[in-house]
Amino acid sequence: MPCAQAAVREPAADPLLTLRARPRRIALVGNANVGKSVLFGRLTGQYAVVSNYPGTTVAVTTGRAIVGGQVCELIDTPGVTALEGVLSEDERVARRMLDGGEADVVIQVSDARNLRRALMLTSQLAPIGRPMVLVLNMADEARAHGIVIDAAGLSARLGIPVIETVATEGRGVGDLRDAIARAAVPSFGGARRRDHARLAHDLAVEYRRHRPRSAARLQERIGRWVREPVTGLPILALVLYGMYLAVGVFGAQTLVGLIEGGLFEQLVNPGATALVNRLVPWAVVRAFLVGEYGVITMGLTYAIAIVLPVVATFFFVFGFLEDSGYIPRLAIFSDRIFRTMGLNGKAVLPMVLGLGCDTMATMTTRILGTPKERLIAVLLLALGIPCSAQLATILGILGGVSFFALVTLFGVVLVQMFLVGFLAARTIPGERSEFIMELPPIRWPQFGNIVRKTLLRVRWYLGEAVPLFLIGTALLFVLDRLGLLAELTAAAEPVVGGLLGLPRDAAGVFVMGFLRRDYGAAGLFQLAKAGELDGVQAVVALTVMTLFVPCVANFLMMVKEQGMKAALGILGAVTVIALATGTVLNAVLRGLHVSF
Amino acid sequence: MSASEKTRRLSNLAPGASGRVVRVMRENPDRADRLMALGVTPGATVTVLQRFPGVVFLCDHTELAVEPAVARAIVIEVE
Secondary structure (H helix, E strand, O other), X not given: OHHHHHHHHOOOOOOOOEOOOOOEEEEEEEOOXXXXXXXXXXXXXXXXXXOOOOOOOOOOEEEEEEEOOEXXXXXXXXXXXXXXXXXXXHHHHHHHHHHOOOOOEEEEEEEHHHHHHHHHHHHHHHHHOOOEEEEEEOHHHHHHOOEEEOHXXXXXXXXXXXXXXXXXXXXXXXXXXXXXXXXXXXXXXXXXXXXXXXXXXXXXXXXXXXXXXXOOOHHHHHHHHHHOHHHHHHHHHHHHHHHHHHHHHHHHHHHHXXXXXXXXXXXXXXXXXXXXXXXXXOHHHHHHHHOOOOHHHHHHHHHHHHHHHHHHHHHHHXXXXXXXXXXXXXXXXXXXXXXXOOOOHHHHHHHHHHOOOHHHHHHHHHHOOOHHHHHHHHHHHHHHOOOXXXXXXXXXXXOOOOHHHHHHHHHHHHHHHHHHHHHHHHHOOOOOOOOEEEEOOOOOOOHHHHHHHHHHHHHHHHHHHHHHHHHHHHHHHHHHHOOHHHHHHHHHHXXXXXXXXXXXXXXXXXXXXXXEHHHHHHHHXXXXXXXOOOHHXXXXXXXXXXXXXXXXXXXXXXXXXXXXXXXXHHHHHHHHHHHHHHHHHHHHHHHOOOOO | OOHHHHEEEHHHOOOOXXXXXXXXXXXXXXXXXXXXXXXXXXXXXXXXXXXXXXXXXXXXXXXXXXXXXXXXXXXXXXX
């Protein structure tokens, strides 16, 4: 058997570029947040989304790389903390991949500052018996911390190449390419009796030296300021205010004003209308393109002019926060609150990510420890977390009403999330896991990475959301033509007009809201601009819309992560809660004669 | 002086204090495994950074945040 394996791995004589029936597979394995995806990008030239917190990569990604004149398949995997013992979903996936012999070479990527932890994993990888390379990434940060690792000595001891890299700057990546050809099955067999901790500790003591180092770097001081309550809470307030200024004022008002008010209202829509009227003889088609529910005048205008500017601004600011290492530190402040909701502080990650996109965040719930936590997190994301596209329309509408209106909306939504979480924690069977979380170092975000991430996400928004906007508009057009929209509006009147106190037209907006709630909210934006909504109506309508399930894509992701039954349950519960909350809110605001 | 006189729970250390991990109480085996995987193993040096609203400590060069119950399970020998 060893012969057969050796035959597969043996490099061919020496042609410049060897192609095999099945390319050599190289897997990147390692702890979370050590830079696997950055290395993946460096080796393949493909961009994988990278951030400064654990759990950015939630699925196995593959790409092509040329290593030593051979086309290889590179496999990027989610981070693991262990490969033995109680394993998470991701760890089981990694373990199966390694045991199944899917990887011909394993590159273990590690954070050079955490040699002990890296070696614990090496000790678990070694017995699997695949050829390995150990990468000590972030070598620059380790050096700044006064850590010196005897890579040559360690390499001799382990029997595998040990390479130091700074993946974000591409340093050491050439050495790594060369080393892959020298990948070897570790000569040490890992720890005896699974005592990986002892072995790792002894090896780390032997091959690592600490140099005295200068005073704390600025990054560490910032790290302290943001996690200590006295300074951390004011900083949080500043960060939120900064986001409001960037996204709510600059994105939702300045940019939308320019693009929607300027470009679309002055040029695109009149131009398109004139062109269509001249070229298209059929009234139905004209209406379909540029009428009240026209694909261009409504669908495209909503998607490109109202939502896109805010989404893009948000993704940019958000990318900055992601890469700085700030977001995981919010877990320290929120742990207590999340614990009363059957979660722990770690849940802050999917919740904050949900502000970008609830669909993606629903997938990120995999980083949570137990099935109960994942279910509660998926429910809360669907219920209360407005995604960037929806924040866009909320800020666009309420920014023009009053600050107090915004506070009311977010206050109601937060209280509702807390209540639902509190009840869910007590009714859903299962346990929560304890809060144990690694805080990534504070880093200066790289401008290039933020721009790339933003562009990738904007492209994703265009591909994902815009078609739905257009389909939704077409659906409304058909409903309107068939007279069904009027019937639907009449049927919804008792709820929309009676309970929620909204104008009749809002019914159509809620139909859109079922497809994508930001699309529905964009409809509200138009209603508000036409002066058909007063302050209270705007707040009530937006609150209901925010509490709806975000979009069709989010629903499909819920089905994928939690199964059809749970997804339908969440959909039903969320819809009822949304309408009930709107009813109560309307009654209270009217009863108290509040005007915003 | 016996070792037991110098051992404390991580939850009882003041910010700034440091010591070596002696053991992690195993009343919750999952917890011990997770801590171990993050490098909190016997012999590791830890320094408490803050205690409120959650316990944050440095283990090697990793900053870890844990809830109080977890900090109570980590037994430290103070230097």
